[in-house]
Amino acid sequence: xxxxxxxxxxxxxxxxxxxxxxxxxxxxxxxxxxxxxxxxxxxxxxxxxxxxxxxxxxxxxxxxxxxxxxxxxxxxxxxxxxxxxxxxxxxxxxxxxxxxxxxxxxxxxxxxxxxxxxxxxxxxxxxxxxxxxxxxxxxxxxxxxxxxxxxxxxxxxxxxxxxxxxxxxxxxxxxxxxxxxxxxxxxxxxxxxxxxxxxxxxxxxxxxxxxxxxxxxxxxxxxxxxxxxxxxxxxxxxxxxxxxxxxxxxxxxxxxxxxxxxxxxxxxxxxxxxxxxxxxxxxxxxxxxxxxxxxxxxxxxxxxxxxxxxxxxxxxxxxxxxxxxxxxxxxxxxxxxxxxxxxxxxxxxxxxxxxxxxxxxxxxxxxxxxxxxxxxxxxxxxxxxxxxxxxxxxxxxxxxxxxxxxxxxxxxxxxxxxxxxxx
Amino acid sequence: xxxxxxxxxxxxxxxxxxxxxxxxxxxxxxxxxxxxxxxxxxxxxxxxxxxxxxxxxxxxxxxxxxxxxxxxxxxxxxxxxxxxxxxxxxxxxxxxxxxxxxxxxxxxxxxxxxxxxxxxxxxxxxxxxxxxxxxxxxxxxxxxxxxxxxxxxxxxxxxxxxxxxxxxxxxxxxxxxxxxxxxxxxxxxxxxxxxxxxxxxxxxxxxxxxxxxxxxxxxxxxxxxxxxxxxxxxxxxxxxxxxxxxxxxxxxxxxxxxxxxxxxx
Numbered sequence: 001x002x003x004x005x006x007x008x009x010x011x012x013x014x015x016x017x018x019x020x021x022x023x024x025x026x027x028x029x030x031x032x033x034x035x036x037x038x039x040x041x042x043x044x045x046x047x048x049x050x051x052x053x054x055x056x057x058x059x060x061x062x063x064x065x066x067x068x069x070x071x072x073x074x075x076x077x078x079x080x081x082x083x084x085x086x087x088x089x090x091x092x093x094x095x096x097x098x099x100x101x102x103x104x105x106x107x108x109x110x111x112x113x114x115x116x117x118x119x120x121x122x123x124x125x126x127x128x129x130x131x132x133x134x135x136x137x138x139x140x141x142x143x144x145x146x147x148x149x150x151x152x153x154x155x156x157x158x159x160x161x162x163x164x165x166x167x168x169x170x171x172x173x174x175x176x177x178x179x180x181x182x183x184x185x186x187x188x189x190x191x192x193x194x195x196x197x198x199x200x201x202x203x204x205x206x207x208x209x210x211x212x213x214x215x216x217x218x219x220x221x222x223x224x225x226x227x228x229x230x231x232x233x234x235x236x237x238x239x240x241x242x243x244x245x246x247x248x249x250x251x252x253x254x255x256x257x258x259x260x261x262x263x264x265x266x267x268x269x270x271x272x273x274x275x276x277x278x279x280x281x282x283x284x285x286x287x288x289x290x291x292x293x294x295x296x297x298x299x300x301x302x303x304x305x306x307x308x309x310x311x312x313x314x315x316x317x318x319x320x321x322x323x324x325x326x327x328x329x330x331x332x333x334x335x336x337x338x339x340x341x342x343x344x345x346x347x348x349x350x351x352x353x354x355x356x357x358x359x360x361x362x363x364x365x366x367x368x369x370x371x372x373x374x375x376x377x378x379x380x381x382x383x384x385x386x387x388x389x390x391x392x393x394x395x396x397x398x399x400x401x402x403x404x405x406x407x408x409x410x411x412x413x414x415x416x417x418x419x420x421x422x423x
Numbered sequence: 424x425x426x427x428x429x430x431x432x433x434x435x436x437x438x439x440x441x442x443x444x445x446x447x448x449x450x451x452x453x454x455x456x457x458x459x460x461x462x463x464x465x466x467x468x469x470x471x472x473x474x475x476x477x478x479x480x481x482x483x484x485x486x487x488x489x490x491x492x493x494x495x496x497x498x499x500x501x502x503x504x505x506x507x508x509x510x511x512x513x514x515x516x517x518x519x520x521x522x523x524x525x526x527x528x529x530x531x532x533x534x535x536x537x538x539x540x541x542x543x544x545x546x547x548x549x550x551x552x553x554x555x556x557x558x559x560x561x562x563x564x565x566x567x568x569x570x571x572x573x574x575x576x577x578x579x580x581x582x583x584x585x586x587x588x589x590x591x592x593x594x595x596x597x598x599x600x601x602x603x604x605x606x607x608x609x610x611x612x613x614x615x616x617x618x619x620x621x622x623x624x625x626x627x628x629x630x631x632x633x634x635x636x637x638x639x640x641x642x643x644x645x646x647x648x649x650x651x652x653x654x655x656x657x658x659x660x661x662x663x664x665x666x667x668x669x670x671x672x673x674x675x676x677x678x679x680x681x682x683x684x685x686x687x688x
Contacts, residue, residue, distance in 0.1 A: 234687035349531025351439050352626035353431065354576030367626035368676050383680040402435045402531070 009219025012159035018266035030285040056259030071128025073261035132246035136233035139390030155244035158221020161268035179251030184208035219361035224393040269326035359396040446568025461505035469496035491530035498538035515545035536620035554654035562611035578619035585635020593643030613657035623665035638664035
């Protein structure tokens with residue numbers, strides 16, 4: 001087992017650390033699918049406003065690659081469809097219908113999911129689990145016919161505010177094992193299982209899966225760091241990353257034929273009254289959650305972040321790849337400042353602070369990269385290694401820079417240009 | 424998460440100037456106490472000139488008015504001799520602030536420290552003027568500010584060590600009298616506030632070593648065998664080293680890119 005100690009990168013302030021026990025009592029009344037985490041995705045809708053859907057029903061497809069489907073995370077009625085700029089999907093909101101019996105789940109899949117090698121991508125595509133994968137470079141959902149050179153399963157918590165993957169995997173160990181086995185049949189190369197230090201995540205690894213231990217700063221929990229250490233992605237080496245809870249969902253789908261929208265998430269942060277794990281679903285309504293989980297009155301007085309305090313963003317619904325909700329004070333650096341502060345403070349120029357050098361755990365030169373991104377120089381950014389990065393990897397730079405620039409956003413623009421060139 | 428760094432990010436470039444201003448207070452106070460009234464006049468003129476140009480540019484560019492020029496004025500006031508005609512100070516500082524900083528878009532956008540440019544122009548244009556030497560008391564007063572700037576990450580220890588070592592080694596190599604304390608005293612103020620200036624110094628870690636070594640070597644070269652090292656040598660070394668800083672960074676970037684290409688095959 002390979003071990004990696006990550007010394008660069010920031011640490012999450014340990015306020016409101018989650019108790020690692022799953023609370024079963026949480027109720028979800030509303031959830032949404034959004035394309036906010038899926039750059040460049042434009043939906044082709046399969047449902048209409050007001051239509052009733054069941055868990056696992058396909059609600060939309062990728063307009064460019066219609067094989068890639070997206071499934072409803074709960075049974076109910078489609079109560080809103082908001083289209084964002086450039087025909088992206090701001091939110092497709094599904095609300096639990098009080099009059100109906102919501103437990104009537106979709107009948108199990110009529111496929112034999114264990115037999116052949118070729119079947120797995122088809123099953124995942126058809127059942128809405130393909131979006132669980134993200135590629136490096138570019139951080140997009142892989143093409144339906146693509147075969148990766150390696151797959152990295154991220155089961156590193158990154159901070160004590162996130163759920164402990166051991167607790168979550170112990171909840172459904174069989175599904176996790178089947179999921180891992182399925183992954184080995186998707187990739188040319190190895191499947192890496194990245195985990196926290198301590199006891200092994202599962203006792204016996206399936207053949208073709210290699211374990212790696214990542215410890216240190218919060219950057220240890222970023223897939224970008226793990227891929228950089230294990231199997232550096234580049235123009236010629238495509239690596240996929242997948243979260244451990246999605247591996248459980250894949251295993252569950254292949255074992256039982258049911259779409260598993262359930263996710264164990266942590267509700268943590270300085271404003272959380274009872275920081276702990278709860279059983280929830282993909283895209284759950286965070287405002288409703290915050291209303292019961294924070295003391296601040298009204299609930300809007302606290303910032304709700306989907307994700308951790310460093311890489312998370314203010315959101316109304318849980319992000320597709322997040323297992324963590326951070327309830328924090330309104331003056332969070334990611335939030336908006338106002339009044340005297342904004343008049344006094346000029347956030348314009350980039351100051352090459354020493355701290356930037358230690359902010360990211362990947363061997364890129366931060367200041368030259370930030371300069372290239374600021375002016376949108378895609379060629380220079382590629383030379384400087386931006387293909388190894390996605391938004392979450394450079395979040396620390398935005399947090400530390402005196403310019404106030406959002407390097408995640410700038411990086412995405414550059415990656416879009418490079419992806420277009422590569423296609 | 425390093426609190427000091429996020430604090431600076433939160434306050435932006437204004438925070439950077441405030442921190443540098445705080446760091447400058449002790450040495451400036453010592454210089455003022457030691458030199459009395461004529462130095463106060465220099466300081467007042469310098470502050471007036473720097474803020475005049477900054478305000479003028481802010482109005483012309485329809486930007487909020489800033490006070491970054493204050494640190495430039497403080498640094499220049501420490502270095503100028505008390506018998507310098509006020510018009511010479513005005514011209515040198517005006518050119519330095521405008522050419523070194525404001526035409527690039529303000530604080531943080533240029534590649535030279537405006538104080539370095541002002542002082543270099545002063546010595547070039549009025550060679551008889553000369554710069555004031557740094558007293559040991561002033562050098563000592565630099566320490567608290569240097570520690571503050573180091574904690575905030577506004578100056579880099581690589582540059583400091585690189586410059587000090589190179590200055591010492593090259594002095595010894597030239598057969599000059601080289602007492603480390605004397606060298607440190609002569610360098611302290613210029614090193615922390617001119618050579619280490621975050622926008623003038625190199626911005627990659629290997630580049631910072633090269634930059635520091637270059638600055639230290641140039642100091643030894645320009646001192647021309649005079650002890651203690653004259654302030655002019657420090658100012659010229661800062662000017663020349665920061666002119667080469669972007670090139671140094673560029674070479675580091677090329678090296679990094681070549682390594683990445685080799686690994687990716």
